[in-house]
Amino acid sequence: MTVEETIKKDIETTFGELVRVEIERKHRVRAYTPRNMVLPMLAYLKQRGFHQFTLLTCVDWIKDGKFELVYNLYSLNYNVHVLISTKINRDKATMPTAINVYEMAFDYEREIHEMFGVEFEGHPRLDEFLLEDWKGIPPMRKDFDTRKYVEEKYGMKDLTKELFTRKEQPYRGPGSNG
């Protein structure tokens, strides 16, 4: 059994039905986890020797109304990354903080709070991180329109707008194109 399979099996036996584990490729295991299982999972993996909190990131699936949080852990012994994916509701997004398990999550959570607006419950310092005096919607959300922002804030015009938009029009019989 490969290392990846062992980890997969171990997670499955520990967490049962609740978690779907996939081996994405060599060195990468993905665990699709419900929101409330993330912290136990982190604690479990830390105890299993996943010392490295490689990253925490967020993906905005605006069409589904979800944020996907991805916790990426790495263990030197196994030489495997486990990516824990969890989907949370997009409006009033909240998530319990992970800093009590991995203190490295501290700044990652600050960043995601600022860029996506996810509240990390129990985090002591969700203050300004990279931005300054930001009043609008969190900028990394998909509904934040960068071009519009740039046009309004800096008065720059979009030079390629016409080059990109196709002039869609339905069939209208003669006269639609002289």
Next chain:
Amino acid sequence: MGKIREFDFEYFIGPAHPGVTGNMSYHIWAEGDTILKIEPNLGYLHRGFEKLVEQRHWIKNFPLILRICVPEPDVNEVLLAMAVEELNEIDVPERAQYIRIIVLELARLAAYLFYFGGVAGAIGLYTIPQWTIGDRDYILDLFEELTGGRVYHIYQTIGGVRRDTPEGFEERVLKVLDYLEERLKDYDKLFFEHPLFLKRTKGIGIVDKDTALRFSVTGPNLRAAGVNYDVRKQEPYLIYDRFDFDVPDIYRDGDVYSRAMQRRLEFAESIRIIRQAIDKMPGGAVNIKIRNPFEYRVRAGSTYVKLESSKGEYGFYVVSDGGVLPYRLHVRGPSFSHGLQLVRHIAEGTNIADISMILFSLDVCPPDAER
């Protein structure tokens, strides 16, 4: 953390020059010369790359994404290419892989030269930066010849590199390598064996093994703490498994000295890798045709790709929804680990005169933390 009293000093170092490559400030509270608390203050270099990427076709992100990092921009390009190639299951031509290795290792050399100059400068040995930055220019000349650009190379593309090597390039690389090897002896004499250097750096800014692991430190900083971890060995990307090189494991004290010496030894290993690459490089095509840059799509899915940069593990988490634009790209810069939480932790109790040197020895690079 010591208690901060009203009459303690409060300093800001940075954002103009906190002893790191890039703009970032550290807010320091000190009692006399001893630091009580340090708080990194980011945002000076936040350019919103991750957002910009989402609005550009895949291919258009190559000129953009590498601008995250000045000393070693190529890792960004290669990672983006690797991610796309993995998702779309592209076989990259052999020759392109070898060229990529040469580019990456040359970039590592250039970044280390920058590093040597930085550490020496922070100590006050000002001849060294003059030398190393001057010598780095020879590498930039090679890059200029190969890629058309000196600092930002914009040389990678989906499925390979944009152009084949110019004529006689390999010989000129070897010449520069010979020169650098010769030069290393001078550096040793003037710097690495310099009593001042030894005195100033030994036992200072210690990041021991446990601390390093606890704060997810990677790269040479981790290796200098005695953990033999190198992505090139652990998870050989591109074709690193075909090369014979060592991960030096002599210095394990985790102090400024070990970190500098670790890089000094790795410098020589990189030269070894380039020599092998030039020796073994096959002929053939250097890229594939993507047919239409505006309609190039990447299969839906996500991947985490990583490589060993001069600063540590550099990773991209890439998500595609099957469209012509990336859906999400998260850059995991190594400095996010060793520039923030780690610094908060180790700075307490250090001397204020050492802090610049410690920061530089860790190779904190704010651009890759802030993006």
Next chain:
Amino acid sequence: MQKGRCVMGMNLKFFDALKFLVRKPHTVRVPYEKKEPAKRYRGIHVNDWEKCIGCGNCAKICTCQAIEMVEIPTLTPKMGATNLRPQVDYGRCSFCGQCVDVCPTGSLKLSTEYEIISSDINDFKFIPNLNRDSGPGTGWESDIESSLLDFKRVEMPERDPKERKKDFDWVLKGFSEEEAVFEAVRCLGCALCVQGCPTGMYIPEYINAIFNKDYEKSVEWMFINNPLPEVCGTICTHRCEDACVYHNRGQAVQIRYLKGFAAGKVDDYEKVVGISKKKADKKVALIGAGPASLSCAFYLRREGVDAVIYEAQKVAGGMLKLGIPRYRLPDSILSKEIDFIKKQGVEIKFGIRVGVDVTFEQLLKMYDAVFIGTGYHVGSRMGIPGDEGEGVFDAATLLRDVNLGKEVKIGKKVLVIGGGDVAMDATRTALRLGAEEVILSYRRRYVDMPASDEEKHEAEAEGVKFMTQTLPVEIVRDKNGRITKVKYVETEMVHEEGARRPKPVPKMDNVMEWEIDTVIMAIGQKPDWSFLPDEWKNKIKFDRRMNHIIVNDDMMTDVEGVFAGGDIVNPRADAISAIADGRKAALGIIKYLEIRK
């Protein structure tokens, strides 16, 4: 180096340091010396305005939006080009060179020049031309290899020439979906090809729909100005491909076959385009059921105008049916599209020759307007000794008879005279009728042949022998009147002062001969005006040689209410021009009828 060796005192020894005295530094020199950039250095843009076609792809790829396309009013663009030229803002440009790699013409490059020094901010924004060129082979250039674009098209699969020449079945195999999508992705969407299309089809739009495998959407785009998309997708002269940006350095996108592919994927046009329910209470007569009339009738019906076509033959399609051989355009495709036009309510009266069965004036009285689309149907003859009598055909008649299923008897050794597409059709039809040897005689050079390259290649592949720069002078018959030989001379290309192209001059002193039993002349067709009463021949304005009718922008002749289109109007003489004419005439007729109201 040894670990931790600590040498007290000066580490760099005095003599070590001495060597630096004589070393040439690698830094900026005083007084200033310009650093010679590497050959491949990416500096300031250079653009060859002669080659640049103003397609805007460079602006489209620029990640920094540094390029803006600006109009140069003094330029007169050639076909497939605009008078836009890229203007670069060096406040934004990041010198990545992707604009160079995407430029389809190769006109753009980055030179090794890198200095712009000025206190005026406007000096950093200009329209590059050749002024700063650092010379060929320097700077960042892109050739076909290194370009981001793929200049090779997906070739249309064909049947093996040895097999296909035995029957009249379709020679093309058609694209698979995979191939079609793979080819469709090449379209950059710059829409310059539209300039080449006589009817201005929505090419980038329908190709994009093909790329997305949405064939119904694709067909919807096509029907806007072409009611015969699959026919055109099979036999069109594809002027669009000549205007395609890829054509400047490589192979154009397979626009024609992609169109045919998508149209072929949609079995029932009615679901996509629908049947017009409009009623206009007006009637229009159309003479001849060629593409011009069919297209005109289709668009008239879309607006509710009644359209009645008078066709002398028993079949519809004009030259599409009577001229083009079936191995190039199968009946199934043609009838599918003509049936759909009929379904729109177009009435076709077969077997009625205007001028014989009904007079032109009667039509004028019975209808609100008349459209003439009678085409070119009379084949020409050379008029050399022996060309009257058995064994000599003109191509138009021969092809018509073959297409109508009449029995045509030709010999084993056939000579075809001419160099156009009709001549190619004649050679290949002759092969399929059982000829063992087919010789093509053309008086100019191979490159001068008006036939399209692909037709030439296909004919050659099937074994037609090309004898260029030859001129038949006499057809020799035996005492039974059967052809035995054709005498010919060679020609020489002579370039005369002021002439557009060199002229073939026969070398009469050396007469040679071929063994031949059948001669097909494919040296052009002529219109037949006999249906027009003499007084009308004066009323309607013709060109000098009575080959073409002169019409205005609405395709109306000098006589109110009489419109014309197709081969008898435009000298391009192809199906798509006829379709364009027909559509334009439909718009003109609608306009005219409304004015009269």
